[in-house]
Amino acid sequence: NYSLFSHMDVAENIAFGPKIHGKSRDYIRDKIRYALKLVNLDGYEHANIVDLSGGQQQRVAIARAVVNEPRVLLLDEPLSALDRKLRRSMQLELIKIKEELGITFVFVTHDQEEALSMSDTVVVMNQGYIQQIGTPESIYNEPENAFVADFIGDSNIVDGLMVHDKLVRIADYDFDCVDVGFGTNRPVDVQIRPEDMELRPPQDGGFNGVVTKTIFEGMTYNITIQARGIEWLVKSTKHYQPGDEVSLWVDPFNIQIMNKPESEDERAMEND
Known part of the structure; x- marks a missing residue:
């Protein structure tokens, strides 16, 4: 609900706040x-609000809020009605506004890419519970639980067993990792990003699998691989055909170990 005044044109809607605050006509x-x-x-000053598209109305609402130069601006899904190109342009403009005017934005979005690209600090929430607070980089690279890992970007999240520090067992195969402090022979959740998995010739990686699906996405291919009873998602610049046999390998630094929830309360906080 943009709460625009239908009896006012675009310019009058934008001017409403400054007029209330007694600003001059030139200002x-x-x-x-x-x-x-x-x-x-540009050029829509005298356009009728009811004649505008939803995306145009949304932009008028943003303009009307920004001209008041508030100290804190709450934006609840402000770009959802815009097409991809215009949304990206508005993202950059909102970042510019924030930096120029020193306004703190509380930006609510379900678009993970938008959250990562626009934020200084990201707060991931689920059913009213804060799951994690951190920089975009820490949220993406060091998720604290499976919900955050799955919500922010594509992920392979599988059951694992922390054999001991720096060694985790996934589907009966031992992988070196860099995580410590999770105990010995303890069940854990393991996250591996699709772009961090490397496809190698059979017998030349961690374990073998078979390509089941390939989707071209422009710069990369989204490749689904069945291996050891698990369906893995891999992003690769190389094309593979369904039926191709490959080996899956991952650098120890790209394996993220996460604690499993130990109680019903923790489980409720992490799951939809």
């Missing part, structure tokens, strides 16, 4: 011009 005119340029609505 308001400059702010309207700046805001319209910012949200790519």
Whole structure:
């Protein structure tokens, strides 16, 4: 709900806040011009709100909020109605606004890529529980539990057994890792990002598998591999055909070990 005034045109909607605050006519005119340029609505000053598309109305709402220069701005899915190209442009513009005006943005989104690219600090929540707070890099590379790992980007999340420090067993195969402090012979969750798995010729990697599906995504292929009773997702620049035999290998630094929930309360916090 953009809460725009249908009896006012675009310029009047944007000017509403500054008028309430008693700003001068010249100030308001400059702010309207700046805001319209910012949200790519030049020339729409006198357009009727009801004649605009949903995406255009959304941009007017953003413009109307920004011209007030608040100390904190809450944005709840503000770019959801925009097409991909315009959404990316608006992401960059909002970052620019934040830096220029020193405004703190509380930006609510279900778009993981948007959260990672726009934020200084990310808070991942599930059913009202905070799962993890950190930088985009730490959230992506060091998720604290399976929910965060699965929610932020594509992941292979499988059951593992921490044999001892720096050694984890996945599907009866022992992998070197770099994690310590998880105990001995303890069940754990293991995360491996698809881009961190390397495909090698059979018998030349961790363990063998068979390609079951390949999807071309432009720069990379999304490859599904069946290996040791687990379906693995791998991103690769090399094309593989269904039926191809491969070996899966992963660098120890790219294996992320996570604690399994030990109680019903913890499980409720981590699962949908």
